Amino acid sequence: MRSAVGRVFVFLLLILGTFLWIGQAVTALTGGEKAAAGAVEVSPEGGETIFWGKGRCFTCHSVGDRGSAVRGPNQGVFGEKFPLPIGARAEERAKERSTKTGQNYVALDYLVESVADPGAYVVEGYKNEMAIVYAPPIALELKEIKAVLAYLQSQGGEVDLEAIEKPSEVSQKYYAKMAAAGRRGRR
Ligand code: HEC
Numbered sequence: 001m002r003s004a005v006g007r008v009f010v011f012l013l014l015i016l017g018t019f020l021w022i023g024q025a026v027t028a029l030t031g032g033e034k035a036a037a038g039a040v041e042v043s044p045e046g047g048e049t050i051f052w053g054k055g056r057c058f059t060c061h062s063v064g065d066r067g068s069a070v071r072g073p074n075q076g077v078f079g080e081k082f083p084l085p086i087g088a089r090a091e092e093r094a095k096e097r098s099t100k101t102g103q104n105y106v107a108l109d110y111l112v113e114s115v116a117d118p119g120a121y122v123v124e125g126y127k128n129e130m131a132i133v134y135a136p137p138i139a140l141e142l143k144e145i146k147a148v149l150a151y152l153q154s155q156g157g158e159v160d161l162e163a164i165e166k167p168s169e170v171s172q173k174y175y176a177k178m179a180a181a182g183r184r185g186r187r
Contacts, residue, residue: 042147042164047150050151054140056138060072061074071129073126087158090110094109108164109168115148146164
């Protein structure tokens with residue numbers, strides 16, 4: 001009698017174990033929990049994933065021949081309208097911003113400003129209708145935005161991860177603003 005109960009118990013444990021094992025195998029197969037937690041690396045590759053995914057940038061921006069969105073400026077080289085990709089274009093825009101604001105903008109500052117405060121400089125021929133990507137529903141975290149910045153730099157500019165981590169005062173203020181908005185959104 002005792003051994004019969006024992007055998008049933010062992011049998012049940014085996015079934016439970018099998019289910020747990022299948023569950024883990026499926027989680028591993030589908031990319032695991034890491035992807036769900038949004039762990040992104042601050043790199044052009046990490047940023048590319050955000051640009052064409054969670055960040056929804058691709059719904060308004062194409063990059064050269066990739067994508068078909070035209071609501072926002074192409075971020076690559078495209079026709080006569082876009083002779084410079086955004087990494088290089090940002091240098092030109094930064095000069096304009098320096099003259100206009102009296103502050104010293106470098107290319108990265110222009111990129112940060114474009115995302116943090118799209119209305120500060122509205123590209124000619126476009127409307128001030130870029131999404132606020134650090135607020136819901138897109139709600140990118142600062143780290144994800146930094147990754148996107150690296151991706152934008154990699155389009156014809158110099159990728160400078162150190163500068164992205166320790167940017168100028170102009171950018172730091174915008175970082176603080178985006179991080180604060182993100183915290184509010186997550187509450
Ligand atoms: C709802 C549409 C929309 C989405 C989504 C969007 N943008 Fe934009 N973006 C625009 C428009 C329109 C402009 C041009 C007007 C302006 O300058 O604000 C623009 C301008 C820009 C510029 C300046 C381009 C230049 O030629 O100077 C950058 C950089 C940029 N967006 C990056 C991004 C990134 C990165 C994302 C995703 C995280 C994104 N945008 C998501 C619509 C969008």
